[in-house]
Structure formats: structure tokens, C-alpha cells
Amino acid sequence: MFKLSAVAVTLAAASHVLAHGGVLSYSWGGQWYWGFKPYNTPTGQVTIQREWDTYDPIQDATAATIACNNAGTALPSGQQLTATAAAGTAITAYWNNPWPHPYGPMLTYMANCNGSCDSANAKDLSWFKIDESGLISGTVATGYWGSGKMIDNNNTWTSTIPSCIPAGNYLLRFETIALHSQPAQWYPECAQLTVTGGGSTVPANTCKFPGCYSNSDPGRRRLKPPVVSETPLRLYPEHPIFHPLCQKRWRHQPNASVSATL
Numbered sequence: 506m507f508k509l510s511a512v513a514v515t516l517a518a519a520s521h522v523l524a525h526g527g528v529l530s531y532s533w534g535g536q537w538y539w540g541f542k543p544y545n546t547p548t549g550q551v552t553i554q555r556e557w558d559t560y561d562p563i564q565d566a567t568a569a570t571i572a573c574n575n576a577g578t579a580l581p582s583g584q585q586l587t588a589t590a591a592a593g594t595a596i597t598a599y600w601n602n603p604w605p606h607p608y609g610p611m612l613t614y615m616a617n618c619n620g621s622c623d624s625a626n627a628k629d630l631s632w633f634k635i636d637e638s639g640l641i642s643g644t645v646a647t648g649y650w651g652s653g654k655m656i657d658n659n660n661t662w663t664s665t666i667p668s669c670i671p672a673g674n675y676l677l678r679f680e681t682i683a684l685h686s687q688p689a690q691w692y693p694e695c696a697q698l699t700v701t702g703g704g705s706t707v708p709a710n711t712c713k714f715p716g717c718y719s720n721s722d723p724g725r726r727r728l729k730p731p732v733v734s735e736t737p738l739r740l741y742p743e744h745p746i747f748h749p750l751c752q753k754r755w756r757h758q759p760n761a762s763v764s765a766t767l
């Protein structure tokens with residue numbers, strides 16, 4: 506009896522690990538960039554990604570690690586890389602396959618490090634949103650979400666660096682938020698980029714991590730019963746998307762503000 510229980514607990518723990526994850530690699534312009542491997546020692550890992558140490562989600566919108574996951578710090582000198590990408594480049598993030606959570610949004614942010622990103626604390630930076638995809642169709646609890654689209658797209662998400670932002674060093678933060686459980690599950694990951702080209706438009710309407718999100722935001726709460734209705738579900742319309750082509754300075758995608766009921 507005891508033994509069976511121990512086996513069951515072990516299996517449950519293993520599947521728990523497998524049910525989470527994050528961004529494991531990136532690609533653009535025909536180049537491949539491996540991310541940090543969270544279940545290996547940081548020693549010797551050389552990557553453009555900031556360190557993150559577990560597949561487990563963050564379950565507090567105001568966590569100190571909400572910017573770039575835990576620890577979210579730059580790797581030691583010689584290990585932390587910064588990749589170069591021209592403004593206007595479409596960058597693809599690869600999540601673990603298969604991503605297990607089809608109900609929730611995809612969000613992508615950037616922040617100027619104002620100097621080397623190696624010495625930048627992600628908490629201190631001003632973040633602007635460059636991409637989002639929320640509820641595309643159907644209902645909140647069972648509909649087609651950005652994260653479902655990510656799964657359908659071979660567990661990848663592609664966001665474009667705005668073509669008009671100033672050249673410089675930036676953190677690029679891909680994120681999905683799984684809304685099937687209470688509290689919600691945040692999965693943010695950051696990579697270091699040197700953006701070349703660009704223009705002179707400094708994105709306004711920035712926010713801090715922590716600070717961008719609140720635990721009382723609509724849509725961050727539990728979506729499954731016993732909740733019977735959800736006030737308008739918003740993907741932070743107070744943080745509009747900085748248009749990737751800079752044709753308009755600000756844009757809301759059609760799904761940026763969704764009225765939905767269960």
C-alpha cells in the first residue's frame with residue numbers, strides 16, 4: 506500500500522514537471538539560438554537567454570521574478586551572449602513540445618537596457634508590448650486562444666521587432682499565461698538582443714515588471730467553474746501594442762479587449 510502510494514506520488518511529480526516549461530530556443534534570419542537549459546547547472550551554459558531555473562510557473566502577478574523568470578539574471582561574463590537582430594526582424598521562440606496549456610494569451614515585450622544588458626536588472630527597465638494574442642474565438646474556458654495557436658504552430662510564437670525603435674541593447678520577453686488554474690500560471694523568458702538599424706521612436710506607455718500586472722486583473726482569475734461569469738477580459742489594453750511596422754504609433758489588435766462569458 507505504502508509502496509503504491511509512493512509510485513503514484515512519483516508519477517504525479519514527473520507529470521507535473523512535464524506539464525510546464527518555457528522557451529527553449531529562438532531563431533531568426535536562418536540562425537538558431539539555444540536557450541538556457543533550466544534542468545542543467547548554469548555552469549558553462551552559454552546562451553542569449555537569461556537564466557531560468559525551473560519549468561514551474563510563476564503564480565503571482567507581482568512576483569519579483571515576473572520580468573524574466575527565476576532567476577532572470579544575466580549569466581556570468583563569457584557565458585551570457587547578446588545576439589544581433591535588425592529592427593523589423595521577426596523572431597521565433599520555441600516552447601517545449603507539446604506545450605500543455607491551450608487556454609491563455611501570448612504576450613511579447615521589449616525593454617531598452619540603456620547600455621549593456623549584462624548589467625541591467627530586468628526589474629528596473631521600462632517594458633513595452635510588441636505583440637499579443639488573446640481569445641481568438643469561442644468562450645474563455647474552452648475557446649481558441651493565442652496559446653492554442655502557438656501549439657498549432659509547432660509550439661512556436663513569432664513576434665517582430667518594431668522597425669522604428671532606436672538601435673541599442675534590449676531584453677526581449679516572450680510570455681504565455683495559462684488560465685486553466687487558480688492562480689494563473691505565468692511563463693516569461695527573456696533573451697538579450699542588440700537591435701541594429703531602427704529609428705528614433707522611443708515607445709511610450711511602458712510599465713515595470715513587477716508592476717505591469719496585478720493579481721486582480723480581470724482574466725487573471727480562475728476561468729473554470731465555480732466562476733460563472735467574467736467581467737470583460739482584457740489583455741492589458743492600458744499597455745497597447747507598439748506597432749511592429751510603426752505605421753501607426755499604437756494599435757490594439759481586435760482581440761486586445763474581449764467581452765466574454767463562460
Ligand SMILES: [Cu+2]
Nearest residue numbers: 524525526605
Ligand atoms: Cu504547466
